[in-house]
Amino acid sequence: MDWKRVCTLDEIPVLGSRVVRGTKHGDIAIFRTSDDEVFALHDKCPHKGGPLSQGIVHGKTVTCPLHSWKIGLDSGEAVAPDVGCTRPFAAKLEDGVVWLNA
Numbered sequence: 001m002d003w004k005r006v007c008t009l010d011e012i013p014v015l016g017s018r019v020v021r022g023t024k025h026g027d028i029a030i031f032r033t034s035d036d037e038v039f040a041l042h043d044k045c046p047h048k049g050g051p052l053s054q055g056i057v058h059g060k061t062v063t064c065p066l067h068s069w070k071i072g073l074d075s076g077e078a079v080a081p082d083v084g085c086t087r088p089f090a091a092k093l094e095d096g097v098v099w100l101n102a
């Protein structure tokens, strides 16, 4: 495992996100839920590539800002009836610091 420090939890807005740009996998969005859980997804909607990092988090899903598909934060899968998947990455929170494995 190759964990990299991203930022402190406080640097991500509640129900918002922060983007880690230019990883070998492209841009990765790190989301923060209202329960202070963190999740990481490729910052591209499986529909038409919208920036999920600009979506709104509810529970453990994010709504894409372009056409309102809902994407599961833990799986990267679109919520039915939509079908598609964006790549999830491992993220974790330790002592107030957010880590990404990508």
Ligand code: FES
Pocket: 045, 046, 047, 048, 049, 050, 064, 065, 066, 067, 068, 069
């Ligand atoms: S690009 Fe995300 S819903 Fe269309």
